[in-house]
Amino acid sequence: MNTAQLAVFMAAVLFTLSSHALSPEAEEGKSFFATCDVCHNQSNNPALGPPMWGVQRRYRKNTNSPEEFLNKMVSFVKAPTLEAAIHDEALAQLGLMPPMALPDEFLRKIVTYILEEQFPPPCDHWKMAVNKAKEKGDMAHAQKDQRQLNRFCN
Ligand code: HEC
Structure with a gap:
C-alpha cells in the first residue's frame, strides 16, 4: 500500500468508526428534516427556533422511553400548547411554536430521526x-x- 492508498484506507476506517448508524425509519425522517431545520437550524441569525441539540436533550431527560419521546414530541408538534411545552428558555424568547399539521406517519419518521441523531x-x-x-x-x-x-x- 502506498501513502495515498493508506490515507484513503485510514479515512475509511475513521469514517466507519465515527459514523452513527440510523435506523431505516430515521434515515427516511432525515430526508424530511428540512421542514423543521428551516427554524431549528442552529446557524440561523436571528434564531427562529431552539437548536435540536437542546430540544433532544430536554426530551430525553423528560421521558422514560424512546416510545414516550416519540409520542410526546409528535403530539407537541401537531398542536403546541404552553402546558405541554418543556423548552422554557426558547418559549420565553421566541413564543410558542406554530403547529405543523403533517400526517402522523410522516411526523413519526422525522421524530425518530430527532431521537436517534447525534446533533453537534x-x-x-x-x-x-x-x-x-x-x-x-x-x-x-x-x-x-x-x-x-x-x-x-x-
Ligand atoms: C416556524 C418555525 C418552526 C418550525 C418550522 C418548526 N419549529 Fe419547532 N419550535 C419553534 C419555536 C419558536 C420553538 C420554541 C418554543 C416552544 O417550545 O414552543 C420550537 C420548539 C420545538 C420543540 C420543543 C417544544 C417544547 O417542549 O417546548 C420541539 C420538540 C420542536 N420544536 C419540534 C419541531 C419539529 C419536529 C419540527 C418539524 C416537523 C419543527 N419543530 C418545526 C419553531 C419552529
Missing part, C-alpha cells in the same frame, strides 16, 4: 446568543450560554 453542539448559536444577551445587558443569560460554549465547544 450548537456552538454558532451560543456565540450569537452570548453577544445578543450582552447587548441587551442580560448578563445571566450571557454567562449561561458562555458556560455551554466553554463546556461543549473547545
Whole structure:
C-alpha cells in the first residue's frame, strides 16, 4: 500500500468508526428534516427556533422511553400548547411554536430521526446568543450560554 492508498484506507476506517448508524425509519425522517431545520437550524441569525441539540436533550431527560419521546414530541408538534411545552428558555424568547399539521406517519419518521441523531453542539448559536444577551445587558443569560460554549465547544 502506498501513502495515498493508506490515507484513503485510514479515512475509511475513521469514517466507519465515527459514523452513527440510523435506523431505516430515521434515515427516511432525515430526508424530511428540512421542514423543521428551516427554524431549528442552529446557524440561523436571528434564531427562529431552539437548536435540536437542546430540544433532544430536554426530551430525553423528560421521558422514560424512546416510545414516550416519540409520542410526546409528535403530539407537541401537531398542536403546541404552553402546558405541554418543556423548552422554557426558547418559549420565553421566541413564543410558542406554530403547529405543523403533517400526517402522523410522516411526523413519526422525522421524530425518530430527532431521537436517534447525534446533533453537534450548537456552538454558532451560543456565540450569537452570548453577544445578543450582552447587548441587551442580560448578563445571566450571557454567562449561561458562555458556560455551554466553554463546556461543549473547545
Ligand atoms: C416556524 C418555525 C418552526 C418550525 C418550522 C418548526 N419549529 Fe419547532 N419550535 C419553534 C419555536 C419558536 C420553538 C420554541 C418554543 C416552544 O417550545 O414552543 C420550537 C420548539 C420545538 C420543540 C420543543 C417544544 C417544547 O417542549 O417546548 C420541539 C420538540 C420542536 N420544536 C419540534 C419541531 C419539529 C419536529 C419540527 C418539524 C416537523 C419543527 N419543530 C418545526 C419553531 C419552529
